[in-house]
Amino acid sequence: MEVRDSAYRVWFDPSCSTVYFEGSLRLGTADYQPITRLLHDVLDQDPEYLTLHMLELSFLNSSGINTLYKFAIALRKQGRTQVTVRGTTAIPWQTKSLANLKKFLPTIEIEMEGD
Amino acid sequence: MPRSSFRTKLVLVAGISVAAGLLLSGGAAYVGIQSLGRDAGEETRKGLRYASQEYLRKHIGNVAQRLSIEVDRAESELATLGAISQELIDHRDELRPVLDAAAKAPPFADKLVYDPKGNWAQNGPDEPATVTVWGYLLSDPAPEEEDARAKPKGGEAAEPEPEPAKIVREDVAQAIDDTALMDLVMPPLHRYGANKLQIYFVGPTERPFARFYPYKKLAEYLDEGAPGHNETMFWDFFFPGIVAGWQKWIGDSARMGDALGQITLTAPYDDAAGGGPIVTLFQPLWNRARDHFAGALGYDLTLKGIIDYVEEVKLFGSGFAFLAQDNGNVFAINDAGRERLGLSTEAAGGSGVNIFEQYLNKSSEPTVQTLALPAGDKPVFLEVELGGHEHVVALQRLDPFNAWTGGEEIHEARWVVGFVVPAEEIYAALAAAEAAVAASSNKVLVYQVGITLATLAVVLLGLILVARRLTASLVTLSRGAKRIAEKDYTVTVPVETNDEIGGLSKVFNQMVSEIREHTENLEGLVKQRTAELEDANREIVALNDRLKEENLRMGAELDVARRLQMMVLPATAELEAVRELDIAGFMQAADEVGGDYYDVLQGSRALKLAIGDVTGHGLESGVLMLMVQTAVRTLLASDVADPRRFLSLVNQVICDNLARTGVDRTLTLSLLDYKDGVLVLAGQHEEVIIVRVDGTVERIDTMDLGMPIGLDPDIEAFIDLKELPLAVGDVVALYTDGITEAEDPNGEFYGIERLCACLERGRELSADALRDALIADVMAHIGAGKLLDDITTVILKRIA
Numbered sequence: 001m002e003v004r005d006s007a008y009r010v011w012f013d014p015s016c017s018t019v020y021f022e023g024s025l026r027l028g029t030a031d032y033q034p035i036t037r038l039l040h041d042v043l044d045q046d047p048e049y050l051t052l053h054m055l056e057l058s059f060l061n062s063s064g065i066n067t068l069y070k071f072a073i074a075l076r077k078q079g080r081t082q083v084t085v086r087g088t089t090a091i092p093w094q095t096k097s098l099a100n101l102k103k104f105l106p107t108i109e110i111e112m113e114g115d
Numbered sequence: 116m117p118r119s120s121f122r123t124k125l126v127l128v129a130g131i132s133v134a135a136g137l138l139l140s141g142g143a144a145y146v147g148i149q150s151l152g153r154d155a156g157e158e159t160r161k162g163l164r165y166a167s168q169e170y171l172r173k174h175i176g177n178v179a180q181r182l183s184i185e186v187d188r189a190e191s192e193l194a195t196l197g198a199i200s201q202e203l204i205d206h207r208d209e210l211r212p213v214l215d216a217a218a219k220a221p222p223f224a225d226k227l228v229y230d231p232k233g234n235w236a237q238n239g240p241d242e243p244a245t246v247t248v249w250g251y252l253l254s255d256p257a258p259e260e261e262d263a264r265a266k267p268k269g270g271e272a273a274e275p276e277p278e279p280a281k282i283v284r285e286d287v288a289q290a291i292d293d294t295a296l297m298d299l300v301m302p303p304l305h306r307y308g309a310n311k312l313q314i315y316f317v318g319p320t321e322r323p324f325a326r327f328y329p330y331k332k333l334a335e336y337l338d339e340g341a342p343g344h345n346e347t348m349f350w351d352f353f354f355p356g357i358v359a360g361w362q363k364w365i366g367d368s369a370r371m372g373d374a375l376g377q378i379t380l381t382a383p384y385d386d387a388a389g390g391g392p393i394v395t396l397f398q399p400l401w402n403r404a405r406d407h408f409a410g411a412l413g414y415d416l417t418l419k420g421i422i423d424y425v426e427e428v429k430l431f432g433s434g435f436a437f438l439a440q441d442n443g444n445v446f447a448i449n450d451a452g453r454e455r456l457g458l459s460t461e462a463a464g465g466s467g468v469n470i471f472e473q474y475l476n477k478s479s480e481p482t483v484q485t486l487a488l489p490a491g492d493k494p495v496f497l498e499v500e501l502g503g504h505e506h507v508v509a510l511q512r513l514d515p516f517n518a519w520t521g522g523e524e525i526h527e528a529r530w531v532v533g534f535v536v537p538a539e540e541i542y543a544a545l546a547a548a549e550a551a552v553a554a555s556s557n558k559v560l561v562y563q564v565g566i567t568l569a570t571l572a573v574v575l576l577g578l579i580l581v582a583r584r585l586t587a588s589l590v591t592l593s594r595g596a597k598r599i600a601e602k603d604y605t606v607t608v609p610v611e612t613n614d615e616i617g618g619l620s621k622v623f624n625q626m627v628s629e630i631r632e633h634t635e636n637l638e639g640l641v642k643q644r645t646a647e648l649e650d651a652n653r654e655i656v657a658l659n660d661r662l663k664e665e666n667l668r669m670g671a672e673l674d675v676a677r678r679l680q681m682m683v684l685p686a687t688a689e690l691e692a693v694r695e696l697d698i699a700g701f702m703q704a705a706d707e708v709g710g711d712y713y714d715v716l717q718g719s720r721a722l723k724l725a726i727g728d729v730t731g732h733g734l735e736s737g738v739l740m741l742m743v744q745t746a747v748r749t750l751l752a753s754d755v756a757d758p759r760r761f762l763s764l765v766n767q768v769i770c771d772n773l774a775r776t777g778v779d780r781t782l783t784l785s786l787l788d789y790k791d792g793v794l795v796l797a798g799q800h801e802e803v804i805i806v807r808v809d810g811t812v813e814r815i816d817t818m819d820l821g822m823p824i825g826l827d828p829d830i831e832a833f834i835d836l837k838e839l840p841l842a843v844g845d846v847v848a849l850y851t852d853g854i855t856e857a858e859d860p861n862g863e864f865y866g867i868e869r870l871c872a873c874l875e876r877g878r879e880l881s882a883d884a885l886r887d888a889l890i891a892d893v894m895a896h897i898g899a900g901k902l903l904d905d906i907t908t909v910i911l912k913r914i915a
Contacts (some may be wrong), residue, residue, distance in 0.1 A: 014128070015662075029779050050438035062730035066781045069826050092855075092864070096818065100799070101821045103833050 001041060003034045010035050017047045029063040038111035040088075043110045047081050054087040054094060055113065065097045074102035083108065089114035122582045128574065133574045134567075141563040148559050152552030159545050161673040162271055167507070171430075171534055174798040178428060178436060179532050182620035183514045185421055189309040189396055190516075193414040194375040196314065197398035199300055200412060201374065204283075205403045207293055218292035223299065225291055229253065229280040234291045235334045235345055236283055238650075244298050244328040245715055250345045252322055253281035273618055286324045287423035294326055301328035304721070312415040319410045346488055354381070354397075354783070356523035358408055361399045362478050363525070374398065379517040379525055392418040392446070396520075422447040425532070433534030441488060441529050455501055455535065456483050488512075488531050498538065505538035541820040548572040579733060588616040592623060604631040676737035677704055683744045685715045693722055696789065699827045699914040701884035704905050710782065711851045711905035712738030714744055718751045722791065726800055726849040726909055727784035727824070742772050743824075747786070758797040762786055763831035770828045781825040785817055794839040794847065794912065796820060801850055804871055807846030811872045815839065832901045846878050846885065847911040853904035857893050860900045865893055882910040 002011035007088060008023030019042060025035075030051055032060050042050065052068075054060075060068070088092040101108050203210065217223045225246045227236040234250035266721060283291070294316060301314050302628040305328055315327040337344050344352045357379070364370040370377065373421050381395045401407065421438070426449035427435035435452035439445040445458055457479030460472070476484050482499045485506070496509040510533045518528030541547065578794040591608050598606040608629060610620045650654040680702070690698045693715070700713055710729025715722065725747055729736040746768045756762045765784065773780065785800035796803060798821040805813040820835045841847065850870065857865040872893045 028733075029735075062728060062781075066730045066823070066826070069781065069823055073826060094868075099818050100721075100822050103830075104827060108570075 018051040020053045023069045024059040025064045032067040049082040052085045072101045084109040086111045123583045129578045137567045141567045149554045156549045167235045171509045177181040179511045189416045192308045218295040223295040231636045245333045246325045252287045256282045310417045357519045360524040360525035429799045431540040437533045439531045444474045459529045479570045509534040679737045695915045697882040697885040697914045699910045705902045711907035712740040713834040721788040724787040727782045728784040728851045766824045769825040781823045784824045796837040804848040806846040841913045849909040851907040853906040865896045882912045886910045
């Protein structure tokens with residue numbers, strides 16, 4: 001499973017149950033649909049744990065963040081998969097936005113490098 | 116016509132080569148089978164010849180051995196008797212008392228009676244052996260002397276005697292007495308052993324009386340069967356020359372020392388006394404000094420057994436055996452064999468015994484006349500034509516013996532046993548095999564011819580069809596070429612095959628089509644090309660028109676959104692109405708309408724400030740912004756005092772509306788209440804920057820004060836408040852990420868540090884001026900870059 005463009009790449013690696021985000025995402029709201037579908041496909045597999053790897057995602061616009069939040073809410077409703085988000089304080093939007101995930105999904109673990 | 120001649124040549128060449136190949140291979144196969152058959156026949160013939168010769172060789176060897184054994188047995192019996200007799204002669208003086216006694220003893224005493232009619236003396240049938248004294252061995256009786264032995268019997272004595280009875284010569288009588296003991300030995304010898312007619316002793320030439328066993332009226336038989344014998348000396352009459360032959364051995368010590376080697380056989384002959392075919396074996400006896408003939412023992416071996424055995428030999432279908440003397444006189448052969456060999460029996464004549472004569476060299480068959488009898492011990496095989504048929508003749512000599520065949524010569528002789536078998540019977544199996552081979556090779560020939568003809572027919576048919584098709588395509592092509600030559604470029608030839616001809620046709624058609632285009636259709640081509648261009652142009656124009664329409668529509672939407680955005684922004688008058696705060700707002704939309712929002716509303720209890728950022732762009736974001744503004748205004752009007760409750764209700768309303776409209780948008784939103792020098796901050800948005808009057812910059816993080824709006828219906832638990840006391844001269848800056856994330860041409864963000872620095876520098880300016888300075892600084896940062904997002908800022912400065 002992979003969604004990619006010249007500026008970004010999002011893919012799922014089943015071997016370590018990790019969704020990798022890479023590059024810079026500046027899509028319109030509707031254009032996040034493929035990524036939303038990818039995330040929900042992963043969710044449908046009902047994995048025991050899941051890592052969202054954001055270390056190489058240099059930029060995510062507000063629509064993208066919105067997409068992440070919604071995924072967090074969906075995870076909370078599902079209630080089984082243990083999710084870890086790996087981010088870095090070196091990237092401004094991550095500091096700002098990843099913490100919110102905890103609000104939508106209290107069980108989420110957020111590992112920020114550079115803390 | 117060139118077409119048919121080409122086709123004919125093609126068919127002819129291919130047909131001839133195929134036919135030649137087939138005929139050659141067929142011929143080779145036929146010759147191969149023939150030679151195979153011939154070889155097999157030759158092998159079989161060799162094998163059969165070998166096997167049959169082997170069979171004949173063994174068989175004839177057995178027969179020869181069997182016949183030799185018969186003769187050997189007779190010879191050894193005779194030799195036994197001969198040895199006893201010779202012993203009696205050699206030791207006559209020593210044995211005198213015994214001999215005399217024996218001669219007087221009743222079983223051996225011989226009472227001879229003179230027969231005046233025959234003029235011989237002979238004993239009576241009451242004695243075991245006949246003793247006969249021929250007339251020439253008798254003498255007239257002395258008148259004064261009466262010989263008891265010669266005295267006639269009682270009955271005969273009573274008859275008147277015209278002549279006086281003769282008496283046996285003294286020396287003859289003595290010799291008879293001396294041989295009386297033979298009566299003891301002859302009967303058992305006769306009874307056992309070989310099948311013999313009789314055994315007898317005949318005295319030497321000076322007194323050749325006969326002692327003959329078993330008893331027979333010998334003299335009477337001979338008188339009848341051999342008239343004149345009583346006048347001539349026995350040996351001279353019956354076996355003239357034989358004694359002279361024996362006498363030639365005198366002085367030959369090797370010969371004289373080997374009694375068995377002296378046994379002499381006569382030729383086979385018919386017994387004069389009616390005993391059937393016999394051969395007589397003689398054992399000559401000698402005086403003690405071995406220089407005088409002392410008589411001989413005779414042994415008449417019956418040939419009936421031997422002849423029957425030979426005549427009954429069965430060989431293959433009609434083969435037969437014969438037994439001959441080495442002079443070619445065949446004395447044992449069956450009637451069919453006699454006929455086959457063309458033999459005829461000549462009446463014997465001349466000599467004393469009736470020797471039958473059936474000579475091979477007097478056969479009616481020329482091949483039999485010249486038949487060479489073998490000279491060695493090994494069997495000889497000959498192929499002889501008899502009566503027009505090939506016969507295999509096997510000949511084997513028996514053991515050698517002394518023979519007397521008349522005259523004064525005793526010579527070595529050998530009998531020959533012969534087998535005669537029709538070759539066709541021996542080679543019957545071969546003939547059958549050869550017939551089978553011939554039949555099968557004929558069948559192969561027939562099949563071969565049939566297959567050759569059928570294959571030839573099929574190949575020729577195929578060739579004709581292919582040739583017709585080939586030449587047809589060529590003819591079509593050449594016709595097409597001819598029409599081209601006549602400037603008819605409309606011609607095409609059908610492409611019927613996938614082979615070279617088909618390829619040629621395709622290429623031909625292509626060339627014709629190209630010629631056609633170049634010569635006839637140039638004008639049309641130009642017309643078509645221009646028509647295409649016209650079409651393209653029309654399409655471009657239409658597309659252009661459509662694009663214009665689309666742009667107009669898009670532009671209209673943008674206009675509406677922009678107007679909405681501007682419509683809800685607080686008017687300058689409203690801002691100026693706030694006495695304690697100097698407030699300046701700024702919003703610049705990016706190329707597309709963004710979703711930035713800010714508001715300043717005077718509530719009944721406090722001044723309500725709001726700043727937010729709707730995700731996404733366009734009309735939907737604008738509408739959401741409108742919704743937020745409506746909600747804030749409504750709640751403010753409803754006098755909801757608790758900022759947490761206030762924000763929570765805004766979120767709830769927005770959530771409901773978004774769910775109802777299906778709009779996929781959220782927003783960050785911070786609400787601030789200002790009253791009496793205190794700013795109460797709630798809700799999550801960008802950091803709030805406070806630049807104190809002394810230049811200190813405070814960055815207030817709002818992350819823990821709330822969460823995004825429009826996602827979760829109940830967020831009250833996450834909302835927190837922060838009280839920010841403001842002194843006069845303190846500057847507060849609210850902004851959206853459009854400012855901090857404004858990028859220079861290298862993609863570098865404007866960033867919060869530049870923002871803080873800019874505010875710090877202009878903290879003493881009025882709100883409006885500070886706002887203008889900030890916007891100018893951001894724009895300077897962007898430079899030639901592109902405005903990616905809406906830029907919004909609200910500057911507050913406490914002035915009282």
